[in-house]
Amino acid sequence: MEFVHKSVLLEESVQWVVTDPKGIYVDCTLGGAGHSRRITQLLDPEGMLIGIDQDEDAICAATERLKDAKCQVKVVHNNFRNLEAVLQELGIDQVDGILFDLGVSSYQLDTPQRGFSYMHDGPLDMRMDQEATLTAADVVNKYKEDDLASLIYKYGEERWSKRIAQFIVAARKEHPVTTTGELVHIIKAAIPKGARLDGPHPAKRTFQAIRIEVNDELKILDAAMETAVHHLKSGGRIGVITFHSLEDRIIKRAFKRLQRGCICPPELPVCVCGRKPELKKLKKFTPSAAELEENPRARSARLRGAIKI
Template identity: 45%
Template sequence: MLDEVLHWLQPRPNALYVDGTLGLGGHAQAILEQTAPSGRVVGFEWDDDAAQAARQRLSGYGDRLSIVHGSYGDLVPELAKLGVVEIEGLLVDLGVSSLQLDRAERGFSFRTDSVLDMRMDRRSPLTAASLIAQASEEQLADIFYHYGEERQARRIARFLAEAREKEPVATTGRLAAIVAEAVPRKYHPAKVHVATKVFQALRIAVNGELNNLTRLLQTAPQVLAEGARVCIITFHSLEDRIVKQAFQNNPAYEVVTRRPVEPSAEEIRRNPRARSAKLRVARRGKSGRDAMCSRGSKEVQKEDRT
């Protein structure tokens, strides 16, 4: 959703922006072009492979690009280390990148049988395989239900618990096979692999994705200049709900897009993975305290009129 991001983020020359999910650098490159000649981008990327690829791709922009090897959840402290006090805009494109999905050894996909890893930051000791080995049956069921919205969560957790007693569940192929065995045929979606929600749930749990997103949305106003825009692209309902509620309930944000912006039919044709993307946009308004005082004053005036 490059065109949509540029339209809503409105990057301007010589300003500083943060790309919270640098990936291979496509969005960052477009922002650097829009903010020439001296605009800057700080890119957060916790996947070392992606960070290296982006660094190479964007090497021509010199010190206009800074790369932080870490999570967007640490936005405020990491910017402080760089001496950055205020930014003019923030972009976060959530989900798994093509780089991660297409490399079997990363263990994000069930399309090929490989090690069950799923770590975005491979400095972390927790893998999907170790999570399955360590978590109780009840904990696994909660992960599948809350992070994957999987209705067969308890049955799948039971099958996994029984399977790991015989042999560790260490590969993507074995996990997918166990899920397929656990879920009755009548519950198999016609066009979606039966293990899709389980893989999503494990990935979210391994990487603490929802916690990171919540922390980002809570702390970002500390470094957003007044009027700065925040563009968040989500790929499933859990993320979208968190973003929607944060924009609506945090008085530091002013909602720009009342309804999520979706990709065009042409983009979905070019990139089917974009079909579930939703872009929500807010801007930094008054400080949280001022906004709360303003809202409180309006409520008092309303009471006086009644």
């Protein structure tokens, strides 16, 4: 299956991040190279794009799509949590702009064998990095009931988390839960009929929670923002596209903390941490009506941008 992904907030994000055609830019979530390809179109031959992704399918697709770029291109198979090591390996200390497009790609959702979607039956996988060891099947079949309920509530904001965990544990006693279709069936049985009539697909929140757990998506964000901002040049820009409130909240707080500088407790009379503000001009963008009409999946997207002092 071809790696197809509709890039969200494409022009807004690229126009925000790219300020110098001769600069160095990092796309920390390369995917199908939608954002990266647009970035390369704005760069001179002296400019450079560094694309990072943990998904092997994305690396293959992006390498092909960027082969004719007129600027320098470095494609790296890695997780953006290792941004510091990636830049060190390339002998680069500071860059002009960094872009993150968080969450799951359309390709991953629409490829049943990757196991991300509650709309297609496939193996319970959900790994963005196919070399990772933890799968969705491991979470569903091996986690304790309390731990399952906790992560479904925390990462999925699912009000029926305890009941869903109970039903999963009861089902796996009969036989291991191995497919997305089985899991959807269990979730639907756990959520009362009246509650299933309103809102999104009944399995959406639980699938989101398990995916976040499998890929450790939220725990790495704070440190990743610190690292990214540290490696921006003065005047360099960062842009982060989020798709749900959990991600957006972390990015918003991280940017505000980096804008504020000092992290001392408010009761201290003077600053003892010595941290200086690193960011200014926080910006937020949302999809246009035209984009939403063309791509309904963009409806929850938010782009947060900031400039390095």
